[in-house]
Amino acid sequence: xxxxxxxxxxxxxxxxxxxxxxxxxxxWHVFLSLTIALILNFLPLQGNFLILRPxxxxxxxxxxxxxxxQRVGMSIAFCLGLMMDVNNxxxxxxxxxxxxxxxxxxxxxxxxxxxxxLLQQAPQIGFIxxxxxxxxxxxxxxxxxxxxxxxxxxxxxTGVFLxxxxxxxxxxxxxxxxxPDAL
Amino acid sequence: MxxxxxxxxxxxxxxxxxxFFALLSCTLMAADLRFKYFPELRPAIAVIIYPLxxxxxxxxxxxxxxxxxxxxFHLIQENNFxxxxxxxxxxxxxxxQALKAENKQLRKLLGAVEQIETxxxxxxxxxxxxxxxxxxxxxxxxxxxxxxxxxxxxxIVVDDKGIIGQITQxxxxxxxxxxxxxxxxxxxxxxxxxxxxxxxxxxxxxNELELRYLSVNTDIQENDLLVTSGIGGVYPSGIPVAxxxxxxRNPADTFARIxxxxxxxxxxxxxxLILSLVPPLPNNPAETSDIEPQNH
Numbered sequence: 001x002x003x004x005x006x007x008x009x010x011x012x013x014x015x016x017x018x019x020x021x022x023x024x025x026x027x028w029h030v031f032l033s034l035t036i037a038l039i040l041n042f043l044p045l046q047g048n049f050l051i052l053r054p055x056x057x058x059x060x061x062x063x064x065x066x067x068x069x070q071r072v073g074m075s076i077a078f079c080l081g082l083m084m085d086v087n088n089x090x091x092x093x094x095x096x097x098x099x100x101x102x103x104x105x106x107x108x109x110x111x112x113x114x115x116x117x118l119l120q121q122a123p124q125i126g127f128i129x130x131x132x133x134x135x136x137x138x139x140x141x142x143x144x145x146x147x148x149x150x151x152x153x154x155x156x157x158t159g160v161f162l163x164x165x166x167x168x169x170x171x172x173x174x175x176x177x178x179x180p181d182a183l
Numbered sequence: 184m185x186x187x188x189x190x191x192x193x194x195x196x197x198x199x200x201x202x203f204f205a206l207l208s209c210t211l212m213a214a215d216l217r218f219k220y221f222p223e224l225r226p227a228i229a230v231i232i233y234p235l236x237x238x239x240x241x242x243x244x245x246x247x248x249x250x251x252x253x254x255x256f257h258l259i260q261e262n263n264f265x266x267x268x269x270x271x272x273x274x275x276x277x278x279x280q281a282l283k284a285e286n287k288q289l290r291k292l293l294g295a296v297e298q299i300e301t302x303x304x305x306x307x308x309x310x311x312x313x314x315x316x317x318x319x320x321x322x323x324x325x326x327x328x329x330x331x332x333x334x335x336x337x338x339i340v341v342d343d344k345g346i347i348g349q350i351t352q353x354x355x356x357x358x359x360x361x362x363x364x365x366x367x368x369x370x371x372x373x374x375x376x377x378x379x380x381x382x383x384x385x386x387x388x389x390n391e392l393e394l395r396y397l398s399v400n401t402d403i404q405e406n407d408l409l410v411t412s413g414i415g416g417v418y419p420s421g422i423p424v425a426x427x428x429x430x431x432r433n434p435a436d437t438f439a440r441i442x443x444x445x446x447x448x449x450x451x452x453x454x455x456l457i458l459s460l461v462p463p464l465p466n467n468p469a470e471t472s473d474i475e476p477q478n479h
Contacts, residue, residue: 035235042232042239044314074200078208086228087236089323089352089359093211100204107197140320143216144366146387148319 022067022174030071033060033170034080042087051151054159056166057084058102058132062125063170065106066113077103091143098135102128118164126160229354236357240313308332308457310340313357322365322385324348328457329356337417339458345423345447346370346411347455362449363424364391372424373412377402380412383425383443390449392425394441399432401439409443419458423447 037056045053057080064072081096088095105128106113113121133153141147194200214220254261310326328334330353340347340360349368352359361368366387373380379402386393397403407427413420423446431440 038232038235039239042236042314044240044243074197074204078204081208082211082228083232086225087232088321089325090321091212092215092225093208096211097205097208100201100208104197104201139212143212144387145320146366152319 021176022171023176025064025068025071025174027071029173030064030068033064034072034076037061038080038083041084051154052158054155054162055129055132056162058099058129059125059159059162059166060170061099061103062106062128062163063167065103066110066121067167067171067174069107069110072103074100074103091139094136094139097139098132101135102132105131118167121167122160122163125163126156129156129159132156225352226354229357233354233356236313306459308334308459310334310358310455310457312453312455322362322368322387322389323351324360324362326350326358326360326455326457327356329354329358331356333459334358334457335459339418340455341422341458342447342452342455345425345445346418347445347447347449347452349417350457360455363445364389364449370418370424371412371414372409373420374403375408375410376404379403380414383409386442390444392443392445394427394443396438397441398437399434399439403427403430403439403441405430408446 034057037060040056041053043053061072061077061080077099078096081094081099082092084095084099085092109124109128113124116124130153133156137148137152195203211221215225308328310328313325313327315324326334326340334350334353336350336353338350340350346363348360348362348365350358351361362385363370363383364385364387366385369382369384371380372383381394381397383392383394385391394403394409405427408423409425409427411418411420411422411424425443425445427441427443429440429442431442433440
């Protein structure tokens with residue numbers, strides 16, 4: 001038996017314990033954030049913006065799954081996916097399946113993800129987003145579509161950059177307010 | 184804190200839930216692709232997301248309004264230009280009518296069958312393209328006219344140059360156009376130069392159409408203009424569809440590879456026309472046997 005050399009530096013739990021404990025989100029807060037994400041996804045963009053546009057709904061859902069897993073479950077993900085499918089005029093169920101899969105990954109990885117800071121979480125979220133896009137491409141290919149080209153996956157990259165700012169914004173109403181009456 | 188988190192009620196585990204929803208979405212996909220079991224589901228969801236779409240299009244709407252406002256400064260010039268245009272078009276229309284009469288006369292002399300009165304364009308509805316979907320798989324766009332404006336499935340969408348596509352899905356206030364570049368969409372066409380008939384299909388790529396199953400020795404050249412032949416009764420005849428751009432004749436293959444580009448601004452325009460055609464009744468009932476167009 002050779003005991004593993006454990007890096008003391010990594011074991012320090014200060015970073016983790018130093019995180020704010022977020023207040024449970026109110027229902028309207030979750031609803032509002034998802035609605036705004038849907039509207040952002042529906043924005044009529046063209047050209048390069050269209051290629052680079054991240055999937056706001058997916059990122060918002062991932063945020064809620066990682067931070068407050070009781071709020072957004074697979075049924076909501078499924079319904080949102082159907083809405084995206086109707087808006088995009090593609091096969092009904094394509095985005096629904098992809099969203100359910102990323103919610104699953106977020107649910108099983110969420111404890112691990114919470115160990116990291118927002119910036120460290122971003123690349124891991126990027127992988128989840130990439131899995132989602134791969135599922136979408138696979139379904140499209142199975143239904144006789146052409147491969148859209150590798151630039152299709154750039155949306156995951158922009159999603160990585162968006163994760164930290166978006167999480168920060170979504171966290172603001174959840175932060176515990178300093179109690180003015182506290183001693 | 185008004186709400187207490189539900190710590191102990193979890194329900195089935197994530198994997199079980201994933202399996203359930205994966206099964207559900209696979210069923211939906213199969214139903215949507217092959218069997219068309221739930222035709223009402225899509226319009227129902229469309230009604231739900233309509234307000235959100237409207238909100239999302241609001242900035243573009245405002246932008247259009249502002250642009251319109253600035254454009255109104257050139258109204259007099261535009262008016263003059265359009266009047267001139269109208270006169271020249273009018274002149275051509277008169278000539279066309281004369282030619283039509285002459286053609287009828289000549290046909291009579293030749294003893295040829297009178298040209299079947301093809302479906303006349305009853306009226307055209309002006310529509311605006313709301314948006315093109317975000318993902319690159321579907322060659323469809325959404326127009327801002329729907330069932331509310333008497334739009335029906337199967338109507339033709341054109342712009343000032345040629346055919347854009349066909350309406351395949353009608354919702355309450357919007358409708359979906361399948362572009363001619365869609366892989367599953369084909370148009371019966373005719374080459375203007377030698378009136379060779381064929382069927383052109385989308386290639387599934389932007390700005391590309393394919394003429395399939397034309398043999399290597401077919402008389403077709405680059406820059407040939409392809410117009411609708413009017414066969415099938417869906418498209419009116421004589422509307423430009425595409426121009427042949429590339430012919431690849433490989434003697435080893437049975438068929439030539441013919442690529443053409445659509446003439447209409449399939450992915451460029453904002454304003455389009457939806458033609459309402461009255462499909463002609465087939466006078467030979469034997470032709471309309473029970474052969475249904477098959478989905479494959």
